[in-house]
Amino acid sequence: MPARANIDDTILIVGHGSREDSGNREIRDFTDAWRARRPDWRIELCFIEFAAPELNAALLAAARGSRRVLVVPLILNAAGHVKMEIPEAVEQARAANPQAEILLAPHLGASDPVLAVLRRRLRGAMAELDMPDPTTTGVVLLGRGSSDRGANGEMAKMARWLLEEGDHELVDLAFTGITWPRLEKVVQRQVLLGMRQVVVLPYYLYTGTLMQRIHRQVEHLRGQYPQVRFACTAHFGFEKEIFALMDERVENLRAGVPDSRLVCDGCTFREIAHDLGHGHSHAHTHDHAPAQAGDHAHGHPHEHGHSHEQGHSHEHGHSHEPGHDHGHAGVPA
Template identity: 30%
Template structure:
């Protein structure tokens, strides 16, 4: 990836941040993305040298990456820290976003950019996931942890590294929360699929199954996962199935994005 030379520590160029969301046709999910952008703007504003922020969406809606680029350039930004709002690095982070940015840079060859990594297993994300799962366990009467299965379900990706990261995330959370029975599932593009995993864990030894959709916001995917869990509940009447909440526009995610940007800088803009 050719980003040109970044500004030196001695003479830092005016820098800004571009937050790139995936985009969704769901109105609530879109609103939540921009709520998160406000959270991130507040975090960036606390810095000694505040970084201007432009939020945009990769698909389905505006503002686009091109529009966000132009907005930052209009504010005098000469170096853009690109923060993809992605849980794992896959095709969008590796291909689609860099291509779009390279096209933008052709209009402004004097403007440079770098790209932060996915928020993945940042400590704030792990803490937030524990909270979401804890919201379920805390309201269940008579829960026996040794007879409860945790199923983490991701959107899914053809990229093997993204699949592996999802499986590692499940292992880390299961150890932190003492779930002896735990599985990773995917909604699409990877195996095993969620219905197969739900059938596998619905045994005589299991009384409860907690499904954590590893998603950022409300959308059709969250609804589809909840529907598959409800269908499993109809098939396996002796097991209680529970759907935990998605991550949501939380300050913890804004902090994780901020920290990923800092890791990318090489200098503090």
């Protein structure tokens, strides 16, 4: 019977998509690698923007060809795409294909497996710097930045966990755009506080224009602070922990295990955005904080300019101009 369930299921990875095709290729490579690890699973891939196949079309095709579709976002933090666009696409596919069951998994999020990846990257950077004193080595967790405070808060949580799990006295948070502080300001503060080495940890799954920019920024900082040694790690989309998290998402969907972050597929968040589009006023916050399974308490900050640092603003609601920003750490730009 489990084998039959596998045949009846389509697992649909949802990647962000990038203007830089190297980032899209890496997500396709991840998909191929996951298929090789799970040859009995039917795994398909789609993108929210900038690359094909597109989310809505892929969902409709999967629903027409499967008894059940398991939608698994390959996205680190939850801003507009995770809270609004993916659930909206799922609802549309459900309406168009009532014969198919479509289940949505949560994004990867702040978790111990992701922390394990960051800690391993930090250890590698310290080795590259010949193992300097961690008390004089600052750490900067650098992410995309979002107008959604919940998405930024997930990164803040990871920075705090890195601090508590290690010996570094300074673990700071910086963003490549949309919100503050930026990398240059954080490094300036760390140097003023006496840091003689700085490790930059990009919080990104795959490459893209922002990863390229980060490495250029670190080169500029080396010239600006010749007395400070810098190490900058790479993005981290192919680690065993990421595959394990994706496996877990699928198995939980199949087992009917609820996730408090998605018990409602982002319902209240989208209802408020819909009402705002009709002139209604709300002052809700929606952090999808972990709750007991079955709790339906919401609170999300509805500032919907989700930004991607792609040079465009995407204000929900819904003006998709060429070049809009959605603010997801961990996805290519």
